[in-house]
Amino acid sequence: MFIPLPFTNMLYFQLVIMAGTVMLAYYFEYTDTFNVHVQGFFCYDNAYVKPYLGPEESSAIPPTLLYALVAGVPTFVMMISEAVLFLIQYSSKELDGQEKTIQTGDCCYLNPLVQRTFRFLGVYTFGLFTVDIFVNAGQLVTGNLAPHFLTVCKPNYTALGCQHALIYISQQEACTGNQEDVLRARKTFPSKEAALSVYAAFYLASYITCTVEVKGTRLAKPVLSLGLMYLAFLTGLNRVAEYRNHWSDVIAGFIIGVAIATFLFLTHVNDLMHSLYSSAWPHTQLPATYSATSQ
Numbered sequence: 001m002f003i004p005l006p007f008t009n010m011l012y013f014q015l016v017i018m019a020g021t022v023m024l025a026y027y028f029e030y031t032d033t034f035n036v037h038v039q040g041f042f043c044y045d046n047a048y049v050k051p052y053l054g055p056e057e058s059s060a061i062p063p064t065l066l067y068a069l070v071a072g073v074p075t076f077v078m079m080i081s082e083a084v085l086f087l088i089q090y091s092s093k094e095l096d097g098q099e100k101t102i103q104t105g106d107c108c109y110l111n112p113l114v115q116r117t118f119r120f121l122g123v124y125t126f127g128l129f130t131v132d133i134f135v136n137a138g139q140l141v142t143g144n145l146a147p148h149f150l151t152v153c154k155p156n157y158t159a160l161g162c163q164h165a166l167i168y169i170s171q172q173e174a175c176t177g178n179q180e181d182v183l184r185a186r187k188t189f190p191s192k193e194a195a196l197s198v199y200a201a202f203y204l205a206s207y208i209t210c211t212v213e214v215k216g217t218r219l220a221k222p223v224l225s226l227g228l229m230y231l232a233f234l235t236g237l238n239r240v241a242e243y244r245n246h247w248s249d250v251i252a253g254f255i256i257g258v259a260i261a262t263f264l265f266l267t268h269v270n271d272l273m274h275s276l277y278s279s280a281w282p283h284t285q286l287p288a289t290y291s292a293t294s295q
Ligand SMILES: *[C@@H]1O[C@H](CO)[C@@H](O)[C@H](O)[C@H]1NC(C)=O
Pocket: 156, 157, 158, 159
């Protein structure tokens, strides 16, 4: 099961993929390697004249808070749950001498708790960066305009010859406003905040639903999961309420977040739970055997 060589190779392979993903996300996020598609607009277009409520930092859910929650809460919850699950298993004498030594192979001893926790966190982190890449690619390729676009763009309608609303302005230099704000107002579809928050909520909800098998959690688990989804939903709503995104941006963000979380959970984590639990703790976690032993 835990043959050292393929495991180590797999680990390197995964680290390379992870590094590539992080680098791509970095290039999208912090460099102008990729240019945003410059969309034109109709003069006085009602869809883009909403008020500008200041930079992202003055939002009700500023980016730093969102990123901290999205990175911190699932990490914290997963580490605590894994530790508690391990202690429960350990104290209920499931881990006898044979299973403790199963991991002490040749090269690297990793206690099953640490290994499982690392994998859950690794898959989660990989997913975060993947969501970020999907969202950034969408934003740059479409160049969709924010609801407050014309407010920050401040086009000189006289100079542009806008006698009526049906004139289409496609010049890149049509905006006289703050170039940084204009650039940000060109990156809206899909909404990154919606995608990241729903990804975190969905992954964590799936994790809680699938792994935490403690008596008395029958009601607590769905309540907790729905609570998380609700917070993610509110994050998306706030984007629309602050005129930073259209409905379509938020919905597209939700779809990306749910899709990536579901995909990762179905392909990787489900597999991981079965293989690790059935090898390390044969009598407990699989639902069928669990209900049998709990009687
Ligand atoms: C707009 O353009 C016109 C014509 O080029 C110019 O006279 C006017 O000063 C400009 N207005 C602003 C606010 O820049």
